[in-house]
Amino acid sequence: MTKAHPYLNFDGKAEEAFNFYKSIFGGEFTFLQKMGDVPGSDQIPENEKNRVMHVSLPISEHTTLMASDCLPSAGHVFVEGNNMYISLSLDSREEADRLFNGLSSGGNVEMPMEDMFWGDYFGSFKDKFGIQWMISHNAQA
CATH class of the missing domain: 3.10.180.10 (2,3-Dihydroxybiphenyl 1,2-Dioxygenase, domain 1)
Structure with a gap:
């Protein structure tokens, strides 16, 4: 069976957003990692180390909501909503x-x-x- 997993990008608000979504859907994060915890994080500016590298929240048996924060220092450009x-x-x-x-x-x-x-x-x-x-x-x- 094909599963669709929506993936969202945020500008430093992924954790806040996912705590909100978790309060609505219930359940627990199956993964939450910050940029400062990944290999090579010594190259990431201090003000970006608390951004979310990846977060996953199952919202049903077949669907997981996932996200990360953009890294401006890596040239990522955030567009709110991205028309999705x-x-x-x-x-x-x-x-x-x-x-x-x-x-x-x-x-x-x-x-x-x-x-x-x-x-x-x-x-x-x-x-x-x-x-x-x-x-x-x-x-x-």
Whole structure:
């Protein structure tokens, strides 16, 4: 089975973002490593050593949310959101509402959760970290 694992980039806020996501999804990080803990970290500026090299948070049996912080000293250019959505299809309206309400807290709702003409219960938003999400439930699926 093919698994999709959304991978996000942040500008020094990966750990903060993932602690927020963990508070919504639950579970534990399966991996969290800082830039200062990797081989060659003596070449990384002090102000970048606490940035996240990689973090993984399983959010279901088949999907893991992953991220890292950009390293400006390595020429990485951060663009908030990067025009990417993470699309989640949920088994119930209640779970769709729970995740929509939790993840959109402090963000910008584009479309509130509503029944759509194509048959899904759907909503979309940008969270307080600039990540765009689509939440849906299809009772016929």
